[in-house]
Amino acid sequence: MKVAKATQKPGQTKEQTKLIAQGIQKGIEEYKKRHKQKARALDKEKNKLQKKNAQQDQANTDIPVEEVTTQVEIKQSMLAWGLLGLSWLGFIAYVVQLGGF
Incomplete structure (x- = not known):
């Protein structure tokens, strides 16, 4: 709401300001949601690489x-x-x- 009031133009009604604040809030939530999805995908990829490296290490232990x-x-x-x-x-x-x- 603070951001919406800070960008409020003269002659803008309270309803319009509320709608802008809701839009901003929705945008922030969408951004956080996407960020979490990206972080999850990166974690999955990282875990796959760690498992792959662990398997390779086990295979390489055969060398005296x-x-x-x-x-x-x-x-x-x-x-x-x-x-x-x-x-x-x-x-x-x-x-x-x-x-x-």
């Missing part, structure tokens, strides 16, 4: 964990050795540049 950790360890080991070799090459280049050897 040992194989995965071994591959990670090998990559980390190669990285460590590569960095060590690179640092030694840099040290040797530095010493040679200074004329130490």
Whole structure:
């Protein structure tokens, strides 16, 4: 009713203002109804995705964990050795540049 009175034009009757207020109220209720429907649909979709992901996780647990950790360890080991070799090459280049050897 406050919104209807705020937008009331000069010469407008109380009945017209009431009708406008009812229309505004109806519009708000319709908006809330649609918003709830959208939220419900999004929740359903989210639940479907969660169930699908849970099923995929169960299917993926068939892979042995040992194989995965071994591959990670090998990559980390190669990285460590590569960095060590690179640092030694840099040290040797530095010493040679200074004329130490």
